Amino acid sequence: MDQRVQELVDFTRDKWGLDNYYLHTYNFYRKLNVLNETIYTLTMEWYPSHITEQEDEDCNPDGTAVIDLNVQNHQFESVIFVGGETFVNKMLLESLEINDIIKFIENATGLIYGNQFNLQSEEENEYLFRSSFNGVTVSPSGIIEIKLNSEDKLTYFSINGPFPSADKVTEDTFSLKLEDVEQISKEQLKLINFPLRKQKKLIPVYCLEEIYITNDLSKTLPFIYQGLVYSIDERLRWQPSNKKSFKRRHMNLIENITANQAFSLEPHPDLIPITDSEKERCIGCIKDFLSQVYPSDSGKWLLKTLHRDNGYIQAKISLIDQVSSIIQRKLMVFIDPISFKVLNYMDNKDFFEIYEEFPETKNLNIDSESAFQRIKSTIDIKPVYVYDFKQKNYILCGRIDSDYGINAINGEVLELNDL
Incomplete structure (x- = not known):
């Protein structure tokens, strides 16, 4: 494996507590964002350690962590645990209080709540945030989504779109x-x-x-x-x-x-x-x-x-x-x-x-x-x-x-x- 890729893989393992996982596949993708900037993403599929065979080649087994990492700024664009099941070995959220969820987002993205994003809606175990500048809406809009499973564990994180500095x-x-x-x-x-x-x-x-x-x-x-x-x-x-x-x-x-x-x-x-x-x-x-x-x-x-x-x-x-x-x-x-x-x-x-x-x-x-x-x-x-x-x-x-x-x-x- 390319040493530069290995560094990103190790960074991902540590950041998301994936000691109970192994890297199954990885690929690079590129796209243009809405501001016409080239974005390169490393997409990784991490399988839980106890899964040694893939029963259905078209579907990842429950508990798989599908992770997109921005190559340039090392920020995670999405983390999805398939089937809402997770085997991470660290507590990603300190609590279910909204302030701790905001703190998690700030640590994961480097964004500042109130300056660059605000809470738009909150439903049972689902939170939606939108980009802003000092409380004023921005366009095109950026979106952050957080979802928890029935055990109150984080199983979905996604950030998409611009959050202006x-x-x-x-x-x-x-x-x-x-x-x-x-x-x-x-x-x-x-x-x-x-x-x-x-x-x-x-x-x-x-x-x-x-x-x-x-x-x-x-x-x-x-x-x-x-x-x-x-x-x-x-x-x-x-x-x-x-x-x-x-x-x-x-x-x-x-x-x-x-x-x-x-x-x-x-x-x-x-x-x-x-x-x-x-x-x-x-x-x-x-x-x-x-x-x-x-x-x-x-x-x-x-x-x-x-x-x-x-x-x-x-x-x-x-x-x-x-x-x-x-x-x-x-x-x-x-x-x-x-x-x-x-x-x-x-x-x-x-x-x-x-x-x-x-x-x-x-x-x-x-x-x-x-x-x-x-x-x-x-x-x-x-x-x-x-x-x-x-x-x-x-x-x-x-x-x-x-x-x-x-x-x-x-x-x-x-x-x-x-x-």
């Missing part, structure tokens, strides 16, 4: 009020059709599309993070194809990562920009693909975005003329970045068709101005530190949102979760 945050005092953002709020009010499956109909509802606006009102930031996603927004047209029918090809989504790649922190290949020339070649091969699979649909599809994913180029395509609904007909197309051929695709047609025949209400009695006046009292504007990909820093924003919508037929105020 002070040097990554531009501190500010929140000063926005609803009247400051009223016009923006109006512009965010969208008419969306919600499918009601039991009634087999679409109900038109005015609802607020979430958005962030900076504390100084200088700009807005989208609620969905684009990262290294390239907006194309091109209507696709093609000629009828004489080619054979499209054949799906196998895609290998698992990388074989070496120790040298992991310890040298080699940048993830998905960080490589997509050039203008590559964009054009992607558009060309997508048109070829569509001409084979959807020969009669020329001009009906819009290429929304391109981005790299697991070594492939992924295209997101949506149908242009469709009802404004929370369920949209769309395609996901996977392209080989070397040959620029479409390898595979996903179409949500089967799911979409469940709702396609639902009748749409044409006679709307409530206009957007009336709807806004009705929903106005339910709009929240809350402080959030949002990561700005251009500045590469967290800046203070107001999150404009509402949990309610307005029925466009009768003006009724509806709770969106009920829909």
Whole structure:
């Protein structure tokens, strides 16, 4: 075993009290986090010492410790004891008091409670924490989960997402009020059709599309993070194809990562920009693909975005003329970045068709101005530190949102979760 790996294995054994275990397998993985940083993880499977044979090759035996360790900072991303059973030889939690659970998290992560994370919910033997900065929510959000078994032993620990440090945050005092953002709020009010499956109909509802606006009102930031996603927004047209029918090809989504790649922190290949020339070649091969699979649909599809994913180029395509609904007909197309051929695709047609025949209400009695006046009292504007990909820093924003919508037929105020 590579000496660098051995050091991480020994560190893990000591940290989690795994003297009653032996290392069964280990592998390296890499991914991009939401801030487009390359993360290398050492994933280990530790078997209890009394288990010498694996009865089911597809399943780990109860008590197995599956552990993910960040190679760069030596922080544990997840520790899962299969079946909620554990044979560790040390007491991981001093007590079940919330303060001791918080102390455990601080020791395991180096984070500071109240400064970088806060308790969001507490149920029987399950605790959920969320990232924050000095008590203010951050976005994108990080999550920490803790679970105990029926014997009050820790059997699940997971940390996922960013937890910003002070040097990554531009501190500010929140000063926005609803009247400051009223016009923006109006512009965010969208008419969306919600499918009601039991009634087999679409109900038109005015609802607020979430958005962030900076504390100084200088700009807005989208609620969905684009990262290294390239907006194309091109209507696709093609000629009828004489080619054979499209054949799906196998895609290998698992990388074989070496120790040298992991310890040298080699940048993830998905960080490589997509050039203008590559964009054009992607558009060309997508048109070829569509001409084979959807020969009669020329001009009906819009290429929304391109981005790299697991070594492939992924295209997101949506149908242009469709009802404004929370369920949209769309395609996901996977392209080989070397040959620029479409390898595979996903179409949500089967799911979409469940709702396609639902009748749409044409006679709307409530206009957007009336709807806004009705929903106005339910709009929240809350402080959030949002990561700005251009500045590469967290800046203070107001999150404009509402949990309610307005029925466009009768003006009724509806709770969106009920829909």
